Amino acid sequence: MNGNQVIQKKTNIRYFILAMLFIVTTFNYVDRATLSIAAPIMSKDLGFNAVTMGMAFSAFGWAYTALQIPGGWVLDKYGARVVYGSGLFLWSLFTALQGTIGFFAGSAFAMLFGLRFLMGIAEAPAFPANARITAMWFPTHERGFASAIFNSAQYFALAVFTPLMAWTLHAFGWHYIFYWTGAAGIIISVFWFKVIRDPKNHSGVNQAEMDYIEAGGGLASLGDKKTPIKWNYVRALIQNRQMIGIYLGQFCLNTITWFFLTWFPTYLVQAKGMSMLKVGLVASIPAIAGFAGGVLGGYWSDWLLRRGKSLTVARKTPIIIGLVFSSSIILANYVDSTVLVVVVMSLAFFSKGIGALGWCVVGDTSPKEMVGVSGGIFNMVGNLASIVTPLVIGYILDVTKSFNGALIFVGIMGLLGAMSYLFIVGDIHRMELKTEKD
Numbered sequence: 001m002n003g004n005q006v007i008q009k010k011t012n013i014r015y016f017i018l019a020m021l022f023i024v025t026t027f028n029y030v031d032r033a034t035l036s037i038a039a040p041i042m043s044k045d046l047g048f049n050a051v052t053m054g055m056a057f058s059a060f061g062w063a064y065t066a067l068q069i070p071g072g073w074v075l076d077k078y079g080a081r082v083v084y085g086s087g088l089f090l091w092s093l094f095t096a097l098q099g100t101i102g103f104f105a106g107s108a109f110a111m112l113f114g115l116r117f118l119m120g121i122a123e124a125p126a127f128p129a130n131a132r133i134t135a136m137w138f139p140t141h142e143r144g145f146a147s148a149i150f151n152s153a154q155y156f157a158l159a160v161f162t163p164l165m166a167w168t169l170h171a172f173g174w175h176y177i178f179y180w181t182g183a184a185g186i187i188i189s190v191f192w193f194k195v196i197r198d199p200k201n202h203s204g205v206n207q208a209e210m211d212y213i214e215a216g217g218g219l220a221s222l223g224d225k226k227t228p229i230k231w232n233y234v235r236a237l238i239q240n241r242q243m244i245g246i247y248l249g250q251f252c253l254n255t256i257t258w259f260f261l262t263w264f265p266t267y268l269v270q271a272k273g274m275s276m277l278k279v280g281l282v283a284s285i286p287a288i289a290g291f292a293g294g295v296l297g298g299y300w301s302d303w304l305l306r307r308g309k310s311l312t313v314a315r316k317t318p319i320i321i322g323l324v325f326s327s328s329i330i331l332a333n334y335v336d337s338t339v340l341v342v343v344v345m346s347l348a349f350f351s352k353g354i355g356a357l358g359w360c361v362v363g364d365t366s367p368k369e370m371v372g373v374s375g376g377i378f379n380m381v382g383n384l385a386s387i388v389t390p391l392v393i394g395y396i397l398d399v400t401k402s403f404n405g406a407l408i409f410v411g412i413m414g415l416l417g418a419m420s421y422l423f424i425v426g427d428i429h430r431m432e433l434k435t436e437k438d
Contacts, residue, residue, distance in 0.1 A: 054394020148298020
């Protein structure tokens with residue numbers, strides 16, 4: 001080797017970017033979960049019944065789901081830094097404003113529904129942005145772990161902040177849950193704009209790290225460039241069998257997620273007779289299990305890749321096994337003790353965490369020209385569950401006065417998700433778009 005040549009040691013800025021995604025995604029889910037913690041007391045104060053509360057829970061989902069494809073398009077057009085950062089500021093502001101409900105004349109339900117709806121609009125690009133950023137910053141053999149880390153933030157959010165929000169509810173009242181979480185998100189949004197860049201424009205990234213990312217299949221050269229939308233590309237995405245199976249699987253997985261994000265605290269209060277302080281502690285335990293499962297699922301998938309397994313085997317094995325075992329939530333109908341309820345819910349959430357590799361699969365399969373839009377379609381279909389789940393469970397409760405049917409519904413969706421990956425998805429590979437003129 002020439003004495004003047006120096007082997008450049010690669011930087012690892014991608015892990016700092018991943019840490020930021022984890023923090024922002026944590027508050028993304030904290031803000032979603034605020035209403036579920038406030039609901040048992042808030043519904044009494046405002047006179048909401050189970051059906052009305054189910055409608056309020058679903059308000060976020062209507063906007064969030066409807067805006068996924070437009071959000072993905074905006075993301076591909078203007079880049080993750082601007083779109084994600086702006087969304088973080090706005091959804092945090094709308095969260096804080098929910099603390100003012102009941103202080104002004106007018107319909108409390110209309111104001112709550114409206115603010116949750118606006119939250120859904122602001123959060124719409126968040127997870128497509130996560131997928132786009134990890135596809136840019138991480139090679140394929142690290143993407144399972146990276147996706148698992150930002151996706152596991154949802155469990156971390158519930159594990160850490162559920163007890164804190166329950167204590168806030170007990171000590172100060174439900175209004176302050178919204179004030180404090182909203183204010184924290186606004187502060188984080190300022191920091192986001194200061195530190196987030198794409199790989200080619202980040203001053204801390206050297207050429208060795210860029211080469212490492214690109215040699216491993218990362219899309220570092222994609223950058224935050226503007227990409228024009230082509231409707232024939234969108235049509236190709238929604239007609240592709242592999243993508244259809246992935247989308248359906250995410251809908252089933254998210255049914256489990258939205259049970260925990262909406263009705264789970266109420267389930268513990270009404271079906272198991274727990275106080276809100278106890279709920280704050282108990283509800284955090286399945287979330288901790290989900291966090292562990294999420295990290296393990298990503299590590300397991302990447303480990304299988306390093307052992308020479310195909311991308312199909314490495315991604316589908318944890319997903320299918322996780323979704324099958326998440327159906328164990330049904331067993332909670334047959335146990336009475338608090339300990340056994342926690343064990344069953346923890347197993348279900350741990351398994352759901354293992355199977356939550358959908359965003360990684362989207363990064364592996366989306367056409368490079370349409371990562372944001374593809375992620376938007378994926379998240380739109382998946383988050384139809386944010387509308388369906390609270391409404392269906394609210395209806396079941398209103399009719400049966402019991403959570404038994406609700407848990408059966410959630411468990412069956414886990415099994416259906418496993419079937420989608422097993423029989424519809426097929427081999428996992430990056431989809432190629434035709435390049436001829438429209």
